[in-house]
């Protein structure tokens with residue numbers, strides 16, 4: 001699965017290039033990515049056609065586009081899914097976006113059928129790998145045809161780029177090599193706490209099939225302390241702390257990389273049961289993990305290179321910043337001890353045996 005920073009790059013790109021546009025048509029080249037749609041592919045086409053995208057929202061790694069009829073287009077990228085916007089730029093706008101945290105990459109693709117340069121929403125720098133798959137028709141699964149913007153003066157902030165949509169006939173493509181991603185239209189329901197559903201919209205709504213997804217660690221509405229807060233729930237569990245960090249129903253958005261990094265920063269072995277960690281220790285783990293996520297978000301917008309993304313979503317740039325994940329056999333950057341790796345809950349866990357003492361009685 002991609003890590004949170006990649007999903008945020010995609011969300012920000014959709015906010016810039018797709019919000020405010022209306023879906024004027026759908027081409028289903030392969031119905032399998034629509035398998036989560038109630039009613040099947042035809043229901044997807046019926047529900048999305050004519051609808052205008054009003055926002056791009058993310059909770060953890062869960063991404064959705066609210067529509068003007070109260071439903072939302074939910075997007076799953078799986079392991080290899082890409083969302084590509086083509087035709088949103090004119091030839092005159094072909095220079096790389098100068099904005100420092102731009103979500104968009106502009107890649108030269110002479111075979112693009114829709115003019116301009118396709119915008120790869122999941123990469124920001126030389127996405128050669130992305131270009132390879134995006135130009136291969138057999139990997140294009142679903143194409144949404146998009147209108148130009150209704151107004152020449154789109155609202156400020158995260159809205160569309162002024163002028164970018166004039167007479168373009170843009171499309172949003174779902175490209176997927178391994179068929180694990182998908183799209184579906186789903187009802188929106190109120191959030192239980194009345195707070196915004198996620199990053200990207202103030203509306204207290206989220207997809208009906210995402211109500212089990214907890215708020216993510218960077219969400220200001222996440223309840224950390226208190227009776228129902230994350231710290232309390234971690235300390236009430238005998239499960240391993242790393243397993244708890246990866247539990248999207250407890251706190252979302254933490255992938256394997258961030259969990260290993262946060263645990264290394266906090267000096268806690270992943271096997272330690274939640275119940276065996278004090279409240280301050282749990283708070284420290286959450287804060288160190290959140291800090292890793294903030295660093296990844298900063299790096300993700302400017303230096304993510306799809307070519308060097310490994311299977312868990314570590315980009316080449318961010319990999320150089322890693323202190324734990326993928327460093328087995330290398331010296332701990334804090335104490336010099338050789339890092340170890342073991343399997344924990346079906347996932348790899350890399351740790352320093354000196355800084356992160358392994359619990360004695362476990363399995």
Ligand SMILES: [Zn+2]
Pocket residue numbers: 332333334335336337352353354355356
């Ligand atoms: Zn160490």
